[in-house]
Amino acid sequence: MARKSFRRMIAKRVINVILTVFGIMILNFCLIHFMPGDPINNVIPRTSKFDPALKWELKEKFHLNASLPEQLGWYLYNTVTLDWGTSYSLSARPVFDIIMTDLRWTLLLVGISTVFTILMGMAVGAYSAYRRGGAFDITATSTSLFFYGMPTFWFAMILQVAFTQPLFGMDWWPRLPSSGYYDTDKLGSELKFTWPIVLSVAKHLILPSMTLAIGFLAGVSLMMRSSLIDTMTDDYILTARAKGLTDYQVLRRHALPNGMPPMVALIAMDIAFVLGGAYQVEYVFNYPGIGYRTIAAIGDLDFPILQFIVVIGGVAVVIANFIADMVLMYIDPRIKIS
């Protein structure tokens, strides 16, 4: 019985994912479609001498003369077949190529900062919940809250300045590269898998990933703390203590597993948001990822790029939430049964 309902539940979730992705695409189509202006004007040169017949032909080619449902059909077909059109501003490069190139860098940045945050955040949160009200708890919580309330771009700017010059005349102060993704001046603009380039990439990652990680760390550790405190007051923890388990055993075996579910949801949501939205960090550090591209595209009103960034970001959130649901079912069997 349980198995059957479990299957039905997964099927329902999958249908939800598909519906949501479909909804994102339709909303995206509507938003772009109802933008003011004739899209064909972005492709053809703006002179009055341009042949109207050619313009008509181009419109036919892009299905702009078709009816609205037909256009929607073409849009969905092209999206699914990864034919995402060409950029207006970047000498007509295919949008798919541009987004995939940028996505690599964003994934690298987000991946590193996320791994760091999850490990650090959970450790800090667990320890401050474990020694609640202690010196560590108070310091960690107030520091976290301070970083939590900070505009990310502001913090990024401060870090950028702090690590480009020796602070207060301290010579040993480290200086870190604060712009770009690796040293293109010295090592050439062609990205090769050689030792100096890898090293340079790693160095350029430090500041942006630190900025992202610290902003996100606060959220994770606060959540971990409150979720653990919640479970620590439950009766079975008291039982475990009464059985004579050590504090560490209680924390590791009883409190942590039950404090995890809210964490999984939070982390999934944050990863998804960061994936579509490391805008501020990438913008300040000139890091050529999706976020940087988004802001550049907004400036140039490059709609082909913008609309697929919307799709990519939306799909990332949906999939992350789906995976979080699956993980939650795995670690909390109660969800499976109900």
Added chain:
Amino acid sequence: MGTKQFTGTSREASATVHLTGSTRLERYRRRTRPARFVFALAMAVFLSVLLVSLAPVACQDEPHVASVAAVLDGPVADAGENLTILVGEKFILNGSGSTGTDLNYTWSILYESRTKTYYGMVVELSFPRPGGSEANLTVTDNSSQTSWDKIDIVINEPPKTFLDKYLTTILFGGILGGIALYILVVVILRLRSGQDVISAARREKTMLAGRRYLVIIKKVLRNPMGLIGVLVLTFFGLLAIFGPYITPYDVKEQHLTETFLMPSKQYWLGTDNKGIDIFSELLYGARTSMLVGTVSAIIASVLGAIVGLYSGYVGGWKDEVVMRLNDVVLSIPWLVLMIIVAAFVGEIDLTGIILIIGLTGWSYTARMVRAQVLSVKERQYVERARAIGSSEMSIIRRHIFPNTFPLIFANTILTVAVSILSESTLSFLGMRPSNEVTWGTMLSFASEASAFQTGRQWWILAPGLCIVVVVLGFTLLGYALDEILNPKLRRR
């Protein structure tokens, strides 16, 4: 004497009516019906006045078109005369005065430090924000000889009409007047029908509710996080109210001879790129930033609460549809969504920013309220209310809403913090409200002028710190309220 006797009979009458089955509530409803009608009428009049005042201002005259230039052997560009236009007004750049054979026209227009190129003899444009612009016309003939001409375009703010100036006053006056009228009508009707103005039951209920709120306030103040939050917010709240009146300099007045001054006794934090005192801007920004944060958070919460209550209470396929839509809105990247909404809103002023943040931020609240409604809906008192024949609306109003309200309230406080951050981020990325000073616009101008690199740290640090502290205040208060009002966390 007469009135007293009248009251007496009325009470007796009500007692008999009560015995025959008509409830007091029903009679109250019947009595206040005319009051509701009058109130609706007043609101309708007020709304129509509002609509009329929002109607667009009449068009201006046609822009000036080209003059003639002397004929020389090469092509001669003529971009026409300098233009003075209004914000949002469409104008025509006409290069038809240029002479030469078989010309290609290229207009490059510099606006807000960005150049755009248009091809063609005649170009029609409009600018969204006040300021200056330059239009360069380059003409090339078939033997690729070129010539160029430049005109300046001054973009002015449209003249303010009477309604533009006093719109806020009329709006708030209208709302307050409507409320006052409603209260007056209710009081008069009750007095005429011989009821007490405030019934004993109602007085008792209000006092109980007041005592409950007092307990919550006491708990908040006893909680260290809540106390710090309240103190911080009191300080910045007072600053928001009185800040703009105590600024040493006018923040809207530019002194172009005194730009980029370093901190001195005269200007405590120096001056910015327009020669405006940064300290004054800081004081003034408290009001605008907190206004944007609060109002947009309220908009988002109200929208979210309505969607959540509806979706959670109705259930079934309607709930599914609303929640899928909600998922879609929640999944779309936040910044891109705001940009797209901004493109629809058009010119961005403070109201525009508030609307953008408010209209895009409701989906999280909606989801949370729905979850709470789902759990409240199954409680026994709701079932009991349904069993004694309460209407759906009254169940929502009297049972479901009051039980979700604490959650909504705590969440609104947290949303204010997020909204303030959103505003500063939007400003930083270039979507700043025109002609307004907020902490966000200060940061954005400071970073554009690379304040850090030129040794003007305070220009960036001061507004940033203000944002951090205010956001911290709201977050702390929000957490404290959440802890006190949310029964699941109460036991820790």
